[in-house]
Amino acid sequence: xxxxxxxxxxxxxxxxxxxxxxxxxxxxxxxxxxxxVAIENAKYxxxxxxxxxxxxxxxxxxxxxxxxxxxxxxx
Amino acid sequence: xxxxxxxxxxxxxxxxxxxxxxxxxxxxxxxxxxxxVAIENAKYxxxxxxxxxxxxxxxxxxxxxxxxxxxxxxx
DNA sequence: ACACCGTGTCCAATATATTTTACATCACGT
DNA sequence: ACGTGATGTAAAATATATTGGACACGGTGT
Numbered sequence: 001x002x003x004x005x006x007x008x009x010x011x012x013x014x015x016x017x018x019x020x021x022x023x024x025x026x027x028x029x030x031x032x033x034x035x036x037v038a039i040e041n042a043k044y045x046x047x048x049x050x051x052x053x054x055x056x057x058x059x060x061x062x063x064x065x066x067x068x069x070x071x072x073x074x075x
Numbered sequence: 076x077x078x079x080x081x082x083x084x085x086x087x088x089x090x091x092x093x094x095x096x097x098x099x100x101x102x103x104x105x106x107x108x109x110x111x112v113a114i115e116n117a118k119y120x121x122x123x124x125x126x127x128x129x130x131x132x133x134x135x136x137x138x139x140x141x142x143x144x145x146x147x148x149x150x
Numbered sequence: 151a152c153a154c155c156g157t158g159t160c161c162a163a164t165a166t167a168t169t170t171t172a173c174a175t176c177a178c179g180t
Numbered sequence: 181a182c183g184t185g186a187t188g189t190a191a192a193a194t195a196t197a198t199t200g201g202a203c204a205c206g207g208t209g210t
Contacts, residue, residue, distance in 0.1 A: 021156065032199055037158065044197060047166080051123045052143030062137050068127035096186065110168055112188065119167060122196080 007040040009065050013058040029053040082115040084140050088133040104128040 014020040026033045029050060039046050046054070055062045089095040101108045104125060114121050121129070130137045
């Protein structure tokens with residue numbers, strides 16, 4: 001689960017949606033602000049459930065926000 | 076992340092793919108068999124990363140296997 | 151200058167996902 | 181009948197996600 005692209009996407013969606021703040025998004029999907037920060041900055045990969053919720057807030061598919069990066073060079 | 080529909084879907088995909096066994100699928104996505112069992116039976120919801128991997132094995136989108144919105148009904 | 155606000159980060163604690171091992175059952179072939 | 185493979189389940193242990201609190205920093209407004 002890679003970071004910078006996801007960060008850009010979530011940020012853009014947030015600002016495309018009435019300048020939604022990290023705190024707002026966190027409240028909308030029922031997690032804390034730090035979780036949003038961590039996900040945007042790819043500290044870890046969210047649960048599928050949270051990913052679904054975030055996608056639902058922006059009314060897009062999961063693939064529009066997150067992407068699967070098959071291990072940054074392990075072959 | 077409700078279970079029975081997901082179970083049916085994963086099972087169907089497994090059997091649609093050359094009778095792939097739980098063990099096989101587990102090996103393909105790099106988890107143990109119990110994890111596959113637990114996900115099929117909705118003991119818990121997988122990480123986004125694992126969901127991506129499973130979808131990739133079957134070459135479908137995450138939405139084709141998992142779902143967030145409460146399942147209307149079972150059959 | 152000060153007081154917010156949005157963001158990033160660190161840390162300890164809790165919750166959840168995943169592993170490991172083991173055992174039970176059911177269906178199938180021999 | 182026996183053995184084997186596929187599946188379900190359960191416990192304890194480990195890994196990871198998430199929380200809650202705190203602190204820092206840049207920007208903006210007063």
